[in-house]
Amino acid sequence: MEYLNGGVRIPDLRVDIGPLSLANPVMTASGTFGYAREFESLLNLRRLGAIIVKGISLHPRSGNPPPRIIETACGMLNAIGLQNVGVDRFIVEKIPYLGTLGVPIIVNILGDSLDEYRHITEKLSGCGTVAAIEINISCPNVKKGGVAFGADPAMAAAVTRTVREAAAVPVIVKLSPNVTDVTVIAKAVEDGGATAVSLINTLIGMAIDLKRRRPALANVCGGLSGPAIKPVALRMVYQVAQAVSIPIIGIGGIATAEDALEFMLAGATAVQIGTANFVNPRASEEVVDGIGNYVLQEKLPSVREVIGALETG
Amino acid sequence: MEYLNGGVRIPDLRVDIGPLSLANPVMTASGTFGYAREFESLLNLRRLGAIIVKGISLHPRSGNPPPRIIETACGMLNAIGLQNVGVDRFIVEKIPYLGTLGVPIIVNILGDSLDEYRHITEKLSGCGTVAAIEINISCPNVKKGGVAFGADPAMAAAVTRTVREAAAVPVIVKLSPNVTDVTVIAKAVEDGGATAVSLINTLIGMAIDLKRRRPALANVCGGLSGPAIKPVALRMVYQVAQAVSIPIIGIGGIATAEDALEFMLAGATAVQIGTANFVNPRASEEVVDGIGNYVLQEKLPSVREVIGALETG
Amino acid sequence: MMTQYQEKAVVIRREQLSADNVRLTFECPDIAAAAYPGQFVMIRVGTGNDPLLRRPFSIHQAHKEGLLQVYFKIVGRGTEMLAEVGEGAEVSILGPLGRGFRLVESPACLVGGGLGIAPLLFLARELSRLQRDCGLDTVILGGRSRSEVEPLVKDFEQFGMTVVTTTDDGSYGQRGFVTAAFSSLSLPASCAVYCCGPEPMMAGMNVLCRARGNSCQVSVESVMACGMGACLGCSKPTRGGGYVHVCVDGPVFDAEEMVWNI
Amino acid sequence: MMTQYQEKAVVIRREQLSADNVRLTFECPDIAAAAYPGQFVMIRVGTGNDPLLRRPFSIHQAHKEGLLQVYFKIVGRGTEMLAEVGEGAEVSILGPLGRGFRLVESPACLVGGGLGIAPLLFLARELSRLQRDCGLDTVILGGRSRSEVEPLVKDFEQFGMTVVTTTDDGSYGQRGFVTAAFSSLSLPASCAVYCCGPEPMMAGMNVLCRARGNSCQVSVESVMACGMGACLGCSKPTRGGGYVHVCVDGPVFDAEEMVWNI
């Protein structure tokens, strides 16, 4: 479908993440867009498909000591340490502004136990502004000796079920790429009741400062993001698309509309822009524009035609 | 120790991979240096610590249809499909030249069954020129439904044991990074009798040609290499160094002496230069020079002082 | 919330002030008009993905008419690429970012070490505009040797402040550190100190100012990815515990708030 | 084994032959002296990691005195960067690579489409040096429009060959494809055809030459990582089954050896 608005053709960019309808497939990735307000003078926040805010935990976390970030070849490592204001202050301080934007707000949550995930979810389910919850399962499960929830299918399914039961809104599970077979985890969270999966979170990496003979990050290891990881992300999205039937949100090194469209061809219904926001704060809006132009140029009835349209024969 | 050669100080760059002594820690990575002869007019092959040749299988393989390679951000994907001349022709056609170089020749081997690995090893053990065998365990095990040997600790240990029993020379096991916990595999192959481990092989990735709406590689997925993967490789080397006591050979995005020294700080006894050979065919020799200069400048008695010397306190 | 801009700025002048130090003047009207001394910009040094991130630079000068200057040292690949940008080229600049210096009415002492001199020129001009008597103000410019200091002296002299110079090697001005020059000056206790330079120098200035009772603002550095409070990468520990973020809470802080490792 | 060199070559001339087409002349003595028509070089278009790989270009001209030329079209980021390299700049070149044209004594017909013209100039010169009668030789130069063809005509005329030109839009020479121009020429069956251009054109030339009994050598392209037989990335299927590697087995092949998708 295509609209005419004062003679200008408007491309149909709407996509659905389960019951959640988005005006377009472009979201901002958690932890790379602050609480959105930071960007308000640089782009039109209302044009985004959805906004995902920095990961929120039950209690405030002050994060890791510096250095927390280091640039790498076509990428960066971060070890922010999940610094955030905690769910209570988030609801009081950040939600009111976010509620004025008229864009679906998705809250990324993290915890170190099932209880913590449940509590945050209950608190967030109270405020009408939250359109969906995205679960970061890359966090260590303290009760299981610190193995990441996302590294074990049973644990990943358990978090999903826990949040799903407590949530009044759709639940997106954000998958870790640091696993042998991402499709196993994807299927487990699908069975656990996930509305959708988003992937990938960062790859675990490390950098060394040769002069000081020390790790470049105080935390030794960090999460690798940016264009460097795009091939891995694209492969995992493609694999998961063959394995599950819930919608997929593609993440990893997306900076342009072309990048976003490639993820959609591989099977993603929507995408998230992460590190690119740092390089070009207008990146997410430019991706919306670029996808629109593509849909018009290719004369597609809707951007939904692109989803999974990769030809491999 | 330091030598004086006509008044010039010579740094001590010798390192040992089990019983195998190398003049310096710099090797060429399998599949990126052909059978070495291709580079003979561009650098002094005799200055390398060791030469690892293209992976050899029992029977010749013609490889995948094109396109087989595609550039990505700070990296490249390859899906060569393990094209090689097969072990018999390798012994007849390639070994004689390699034997003249006076440099340890390490043969990378691959197979799709334990039997195949054993057969190749037996054939190679016959020729005196082979200084060590490097097992590529990233290949699919046909008997186990195509799961890669390297993705399963028991299978990885079994290949190691098989080759170890048939081999008259040290056995290096080359680890795949496409696993949840690389230390589990590293420990398994250590228990299986590996003389050393080398890591990392390529990360599985994918690229898409938006215009043609097709995968950029005929094989759909390929292996990601180059500077983009260096942070992942460095992290895995560091992790494995905490987990095993056999020597580690670091691989992944190494292009300069600084890169190589970082891997050594993280715990590698030696390094391999891969994709960088394509960008700068002299890269491996330049890394030897650069490590030597570092040892002299820092007035180190030996390059061995660098191994695992990372300060994390 | 402050308004920020992402502008395609045109390089209209490139000055090689010494072997490693370059000054670029951009036509960059929105950022220049909104800028305040002590704030900074994030510059994209290339067009590809490597290096990926923007680089932070203090605003060296900003004119309401639209000109913006940065003054930087070539220390790595990013600054190398920026130094090679020719006049007429377009560069993406994001800014103005951060909280700058708190301008106070009392006599001022500006202390800059090495490239820390960069933000002080804009500060000096704005201080001189405050209808204050700049005759009581002092600027101490220090560097490793002559080439790091001399090219900037004239720019500061125009405001009628006393300019004191030091070099580590004695090749220009007094031999020694700016901290020594500062110690030997007799300044009123009401004097407000504005400082930017290497960490050890700012740590030293903090000690001296506390001893003398001078207020001391410092402009600090940190690795940065976004420059606008989104990545939380630029944290610095504070004396009170917890972290501040250099890009939004600073880069200018009261020296006594910060943790100094000396 | 052939000897190859990795040289730091200095750009001594940069010619913008049309909006998208650039010709660079390098001082590159070792490679120039060893080069043979139809061979290529791998050029590093930047100094960073992105783009990572070298780019392959045919040798357009090589003089024993040390000059080497490439002639290329801006199609992506690598060629864009190469087009921006200024005179005096240094560029890393690897070569000479591959197996070039087999030069035969019989009358020659050189057929180039678009940037496929690039390797033919060096070939034309070497053919003219073989003490042959170039008066019997023909060069067909084709392109999309005038700007792709006209700038190169003079360079070929110097060898005394007949130059025929075609453009798709008729803006210069005959309107139409080089294959049509080739069909309309009456050439001896002994005529050796040397051809470089887009795949469909070379596929067409293969059909025409087989019909007429002319031998036909083609210079083909492929993505390449190393250019020297080390990565095995540049495979092309052959009619006999199996693969050849463009960088070492080619880039010049007998047209009838190859698989043409038409």
Ligand SMILES: Cc1cc2nc3c(=O)[nH]c(=O)nc-3n(C[C@H](O)[C@H](O)[C@H](O)COP(=O)(O)OP(=O)(O)OC[C@H]3O[C@@H](n4cnc5c(N)ncnc54)[C@H](O)[C@@H]3O)c2cc1C
């Ligand atoms: C708020 C702020 C304002 C700044 N203002 C200025 C300014 O006005 N003028 C200026 O010249 N610089 C300034 N800097 C520092 C400047 O951002 C860095 O020098 C620059 O980012 C280095 O980029 P690069 O790519 O050249 O170096 P990289 O390749 O990133 O680093 C190369 C080497 O330089 C070291 N390095 C990194 N940063 C610095 C540094 N600040 N000083 C010394 N060595 C460093 C690295 O550790 C590395 O060893 C400022 C920094 C901040 C945070």
Ligand SMILES: Cc1cc2nc3c(=O)[nH]c(=O)nc-3n(C[C@H](O)[C@H](O)[C@H](O)COP(=O)(O)OP(=O)(O)OC[C@H]3O[C@@H](n4cnc5c(N)ncnc54)[C@H](O)[C@@H]3O)c2cc1C
């Ligand atoms: C042996 C050999 C000799 C060559 N000789 C020449 C020469 O003399 N002159 C010349 O101009 N080119 C020549 N080429 C092609 C040249 O190598 C490519 O145009 C160049 O690598 C493109 O680099 P890029 O970074 O600009 O484009 P990329 O960013 O790599 O690609 C940009 C876009 O251009 C497309 N593309 C890639 N290669 C080509 C191509 N060959 N033609 C058209 N589109 C392409 C890609 O698919 C992509 O869509 C030769 C190639 C080979 C293999």
Ligand SMILES: Cc1cc2nc3c(=O)[nH]c(=O)nc-3n(C[C@H](O)[C@H](O)[C@H](O)COP(=O)(O)O)c2cc1C
């Ligand atoms: C500085 C930074 C902070 C991040 N914080 C979070 C977070 O709090 N929760 C989360 O799920 N992902 C977090 N991520 C991961 C991103 O959301 C995204 O999955 C990842 O960066 C890959 O996408 P990109 O390559 O586009 O950046 C963070 C990434 C960066 C770079």
Ligand SMILES: Cc1cc2nc3c(=O)[nH]c(=O)nc-3n(C[C@H](O)[C@H](O)[C@H](O)COP(=O)(O)O)c2cc1C
């Ligand atoms: C073109 C290509 C071919 C390769 N072939 C092999 C191979 O046959 N056997 C193997 O074990 N690894 C192979 N590899 C992996 C490399 O040896 C190396 O582990 C990997 O490329 C990472 O190192 P790098 O980033 O330095 O390239 C290949 C890599 C490339 C790029």
Ligand code: FES
């Ligand atoms: S640099 Fe990103 S929060 Fe400060």
Ligand code: FES
């Ligand atoms: S390009 Fe590497 S083998 Fe041909």
